Amino acid sequence: MNTTTAPWAAQFSAAEIDRRALLIGASSAAAGLAAQAGWSRETNAAEAWDLIIVGGGTAGLPAAIFGARRGAKVLIIEASLQIGGTLFLSTGQMSAAGTRLQKEKGIQDSAQLHFDDVLRISRRTVRPELVRLAVDNAATTFDWLMENGLKPLPEHPILGAAHEPYSERRYAWGPEGGMSILEAIEPLVLAEEKKGSLTIKRGLRARELLQRGGAVVGVRAEIDSGQMLDFEGRTVLLASGGYASNPKMFYDLSGYKQYGNASYPYSQGDGYTMALAVGGFTRGKENYICGSPRIMASTDEPAVPETRWILFPERRQPWEIQVNARGQRYVAEDNPSVDEREKALVQQHDMRTWLVFDQAIFDAAPLGIEGWDKTRLIEAFKSHPVFYKADTLAELAAKSGVDAAGLQATVARYNSAQAKGVDTDFARKHMPLPIQKAPFYAVRQQGMSVSSTVGIGVDEKLRVIRSGGMPINGLYAAGEILGSGQLMGKSAVGGMMVTPALTFGRLLGQSMLPLRA
Numbered sequence: 001m002n003t004t005t006a007p008w009a010a011q012f013s014a015a016e017i018d019r020r021a022l023l024i025g026a027s028s029a030a031a032g033l034a035a036q037a038g039w040s041r042e043t044n045a046a047e048a049w050d051l052i053i054v055g056g057g058t059a060g061l062p063a064a065i066f067g068a069r070r071g072a073k074v075l076i077i078e079a080s081l082q083i084g085g086t087l088f089l090s091t092g093q094m095s096a097a098g099t100r101l102q103k104e105k106g107i108q109d110s111a112q113l114h115f116d117d118v119l120r121i122s123r124r125t126v127r128p129e130l131v132r133l134a135v136d137n138a139a140t141t142f143d144w145l146m147e148n149g150l151k152p153l154p155e156h157p158i159l160g161a162a163h164e165p166y167s168e169r170r171y172a173w174g175p176e177g178g179m180s181i182l183e184a185i186e187p188l189v190l191a192e193e194k195k196g197s198l199t200i201k202r203g204l205r206a207r208e209l210l211q212r213g214g215a216v217v218g219v220r221a222e223i224d225s226g227q228m229l230d231f232e233g234r235t236v237l238l239a240s241g242g243y244a245s246n247p248k249m250f251y252d253l254s255g256y257k258q259y260g261n262a263s264y265p266y267s268q269g270d271g272y273t274m275a276l277a278v279g280g281f282t283r284g285k286e287n288y289i290c291g292s293p294r295i296m297a298s299t300d301e302p303a304v305p306e307t308r309w310i311l312f313p314e315r316r317q318p319w320e321i322q323v324n325a326r327g328q329r330y331v332a333e334d335n336p337s338v339d340e341r342e343k344a345l346v347q348q349h350d351m352r353t354w355l356v357f358d359q360a361i362f363d364a365a366p367l368g369i370e371g372w373d374k375t376r377l378i379e380a381f382k383s384h385p386v387f388y389k390a391d392t393l394a395e396l397a398a399k400s401g402v403d404a405a406g407l408q409a410t411v412a413r414y415n416s417a418q419a420k421g422v423d424t425d426f427a428r429k430h431m432p433l434p435i436q437k438a439p440f441y442a443v444r445q446q447g448m449s450v451s452s453t454v455g456i457g458v459d460e461k462l463r464v465i466r467s468g469g470m471p472i473n474g475l476y477a478a479g480e481i482l483g484s485g486q487l488m489g490k491s492a493v494g495g496m497m498v499t500p501a502l503t504f505g506r507l508l509g510q511s512m513l514p515l516r517a
């Protein structure tokens with residue numbers, strides 16, 4: 001397997017994330033690329049496709065499988081040398097109501113309850129027509145994956161994990177997360193490719209949509225050398241993922257910096273550029289969300305998330321306080337709503353927060369860091385760039401970049417609340433120890449998002465539309481290019497990225513795309 005990275009994705013060093021280094025293959029030499037991908041300039045001549053799918057990932061692959069099974073002549077243009085996209089990295093947590101798995105376990109559920117839950121958790125900030133399409137068809141997608149070998153974890157489905165819980169057990173995933181999904185899908189894709197009903201051009205980056213008379217009629221794609229190839233198609237599906245690995249586009253579209261480097265390197269937002277160039281528009285900027293804070297490997301921006309402190313009170317009650325750059329607390333650290341904790345974090349300067357505690361807490365509290373033992377934690381305070389230790393709070397503040405006067409005042413106020421057993425600022429309940437015994441400790445944490453909030457506007461048939469609502473003929477979109485802002489709204493709603501991506505791809509291929517059968 002080739003593990004070098006294409007030049008345009010090179011800023012995301014493959015060495016930074018092991019799984020990416022192993023799984024993302026792309027060649028840097030155009031000639032080698034063409035040879036490995038098994039195509040040349042000539043093969044493109046005068047070909048016309050019923051369906052061109054830009055991106056062979058979560059949404060694109062089901063669309064290709066079912067489009068090919070309908071007898072259409074289908075082409076996938078895939079920038080990487082491998083199909084799979086974000087499934088290589090995704091946790092692959094899905095939500096679906098009315099599945100066979102639920103029925104086998106005696107769980108009574110319905111798409112309507114799923115819909116109601118999404119509206120409740122998102123506080124009605126989603127695009128309801130898209131959520132409706134997703135939840136009404138999610139069970140069929142999930143059953144299809146299971147028919148093709150997906151084996152969810154034995155205790156699944158569950159109510160939730162790390163996001164607001166659902167009201168019914170409909171949340172499930174396989175032992176390898178997104179890879180478990182890909183393992184179910186990939187053989188089906190390769191079977192269609194082998195039959196000749198599906199063609200995959202790997203290592204080719206779509207750049208532009210071809211238009212005639214206002215309709216989209218094909219795709220212009222680039223090889224590394226800069227050479228362009230044109231592909232004519234009756235229908236084009238943009239399934240090229242989000243923009244979360246493109247910090248500039250991330251900022252331009254969302255208004256927030258991308259602090260994390262943990263998304264698929266090919267999530268460069270090319271589909272957005274192409275859709276906007278033919279009259280599409282974006283939606284969902286107002287719904288920016290960040291996940292629970294992560295401990296980054298460095299202070300770079302963006303940086304690779306390395307681990308996280310367990311800030312989920314259902315798993316571990318907090319002994320520490322969390323402060324912002326002014327040294328002030330900003331949330332009840334034991335607030336049971338992850339959504340409320342995350343919303344408070346987004347409002348902090350640079351979405352940054354510091355855990356602060358003392359030696360007594362260090363000695364008495366259960367270990368709070370994921371995947372580390374105490375020895376590693378002690379070591380981190382000697383050498384890790386975001387772990388700090390000092391004999392005084394003022395010194396700790398200076399080392400960690402927090403305002404010293406603010407931190408001292410906050411700790412004094414927290415200690416007084418702890419002594420009285422009443423936190424009048426945030427109503428925190430779990431306050432087992434004061435913070436007073438040197439040395440003092442701080443851990444810098446970062447809010448970040450692995451996905452794209454902003455999405456391209458589509459109608460209920462997943463046709464890309466202009467801001468006035470008119471569809472752009474011949475152009476469809478599915479997957480992260482629709483943005484979390486449309487499908488999860490202003491809250492992380494479990495499974496509502498990967499499940500709609502798979503489901504919309506499946507529906508488009510099966511019936512929604514106007515394909516010549």
Ligand SMILES: Cc1cc2nc3c(=O)[nH]c(=O)nc-3n(C[C@H](O)[C@H](O)[C@H](O)COP(=O)(O)OP(=O)(O)OC[C@H]3O[C@@H](n4cnc5c(N)ncnc54)[C@H](O)[C@@H]3O)c2cc1C
Nearest residue numbers: 055057058059079085086091093206241479480495497498
């Ligand atoms: C770490 C992580 C964890 C996640 N966990 C979850 C989860 O548990 N549950 C959930 O619901 N969501 C989760 N998500 C989000 C979800 O996985 C993604 O939103 C979804 O997989 C994206 O699907 P997609 O088809 O839009 O994009 P992808 O699967 O990324 O597919 C896009 C494809 O297009 C290709 N491409 C890009 N540009 C071009 C171009 N110009 N030309 C040709 N090809 C191109 C890419 O190489 C890629 O193969 C997670 C995301 C990440 C990063």
